[in-house]
Amino acid sequence: MPTSSRILISGASGLIGTGLVPTLEARGFSITRLLRRRRSGDNNVEWDPNNPLRPELVSGFDAVIHLAGEPVMGLWTNAKRARISNSRVLSTRYLSEALAKTPQPPRVFISGSATGYYGDRGDEVLREDSPSGEGFLPEVCRQWEGATKPAEDTRIRTVHIRTGIVLSAEGGALRAMLPSFKTGLGGKIGSGRQWMSWIHMQDQIGAMHHILDHELVQGPVNLVTPSPVRNSEFTETLAKVLSRPAVFGVPAFALRIILGKMAKELLLASQRVEPAKLIGSGYQFKYQDLPGALQNILG
Numbered sequence: 001m002p003t004s005s006r007i008l009i010s011g012a013s014g015l016i017g018t019g020l021v022p023t024l025e026a027r028g029f030s031i032t033r034l035l036r037r038r039r040s041g042d043n044n045v046e047w048d049p050n051n052p053l054r055p056e057l058v059s060g061f062d063a064v065i066h067l068a069g070e071p072v073m074g075l076w077t078n079a080k081r082a083r084i085s086n087s088r089v090l091s092t093r094y095l096s097e098a099l100a101k102t103p104q105p106p107r108v109f110i111s112g113s114a115t116g117y118y119g120d121r122g123d124e125v126l127r128e129d130s131p132s133g134e135g136f137l138p139e140v141c142r143q144w145e146g147a148t149k150p151a152e153d154t155r156i157r158t159v160h161i162r163t164g165i166v167l168s169a170e171g172g173a174l175r176a177m178l179p180s181f182k183t184g185l186g187g188k189i190g191s192g193r194q195w196m197s198w199i200h201m202q203d204q205i206g207a208m209h210h211i212l213d214h215e216l217v218q219g220p221v222n223l224v225t226p227s228p229v230r231n232s233e234f235t236e237t238l239a240k241v242l243s244r245p246a247v248f249g250v251p252a253f254a255l256r257i258i259l260g261k262m263a264k265e266l267l268l269a270s271q272r273v274e275p276a277k278l279i280g281s282g283y284q285f286k287y288q289d290l291p292g293a294l295q296n297i298l299g
Contacts, residue, residue, distance in 0.1 A: 001062060001107070001212050003028035008045070008058060010034035010095070011067030011112070015171040016163070020065070020205050027209075032061070034068070034095075049091035058095070059102040063212055066095055066111045072137070073176070076262045085140050088112070092147035100150035109151045110211060113160040115197050115224060117141035120269035123195070127276040128162070128220045137265050145220065157218050159211050164197035164224035164273060166204050169297050177238065184244045190252035192232030194270035197224040200287035200296070207275075210283045222275045227288050234290065241294045 007024055011017045012033045021031055033044045045057050049068060058064065070087040074080055092111055099105055118126045119133015132138045145160045152158045167174050180186045199207075204223055211217050229237070239246030255263035275283075287293040 001029070004030075005062035006030045006032065006060065007063045007065060008032045008034060008061040008106075009065040009067065010047075010049075010091070011069065014067055015166065015168060016201075016204060017067050018170070019168070019201050020067075020208060023205055023209065049087060049094070051094065053094050053098040055098045055101040055103075058098050060104040061106045063108045063110065064095070064099060064106045065208070066092060066109070069112060072116075072262075072266065074262070076136070076260060081136060085143070088140060088144045089147050092144055093150075096148045096151040099156060100154045105151075105154060105156050107215075108157045108159065108212060109148065110159045110161060110208065111145070111148050113141050113145050113162045113220065115162050115164045115222065115271050115273050116265070116269075117145070117162055117220075118271050118273065120194075120265070121272070122270050123272060126222075126271060126273045128222055135265050136261060157215065159218055160220045161208065161211070162220055162222045162224075162273075163204065164199050164222070164228075164271070166201055167198055167293055167297055168201040170201075174238075174297070178242075180248075181235075181238055181242055181244055181246070185248045186235060186239055186244070187246045187249035188232045188235045189250050190231070190255065190268045192230060192235070192249065194231050194268055195228050195272040196231055196234050197222075197228040197271050197273035198234070198290070198293075199224050200293045203285050203287055206286065207278055207283055210278070210281070214281050217277060217281050219277075221277045222273050223278070224273045224275050225285060225288055225293075226275060226279065227290065228272050229290055237290050238294055241291065241298055 007029050034047050035044050070083040116137035119135050119138040132142050148158050165173050207223050235246050
């Protein structure tokens, strides 16, 4: 994209957004944030994700990146499940409808999604053309991606980034695991045989730049490394990088009792995902092996 491009982004204060925005600005892009509450300055637009958005507010941008959404971690009460779903599906639908009606639509609309689309699939290798799975998260992801239809119908290049486990010391799954592993109390989750599809934050950001720049990339795109690992390997590697033991595993039944369906679909589910479209479009990963990625992040 030209360095003079204007980019509108939601979820700019989230884990991925805080890493992405400075790299976009470093390329000379002008960034405007979609915010629930307007702040001082010209580079932000106030919106309510639960209500329709006026088309003129999102007009004239070269790219729109939609990353907002309720965190999925936590006890899945009925209210929590509703927030997880509505914050993704409704906000995406209203934003997509506004983009479809604007007189100056963007060249590309990058909308969040997740590898949760595939559900618990054991050892099956999952690519972008693999069918969706069963459960709450796959259903949310299907609706989430389907909510971009108004933009797609007006021929805006639309990309659904099916993000895996993003490795960063600043937040996400890795940061949540660090306290127990640093004290030597970490270990595998359940049987440890479930596949974990991960990506280093630098590759997450690099892949998003790649998508912005490659006009033939569209539809679902798996944002994961080509080297998924089983949970047992992940936890052993993390412990080794931290020079700690990893002997205190958490039984699956205990997680199900404490966390219910969230444990089943997030912590115990197996997803062996392949980034077929990224590789096919020429993206070069910086971190493909887990030890190197964790050593880079944790020093």
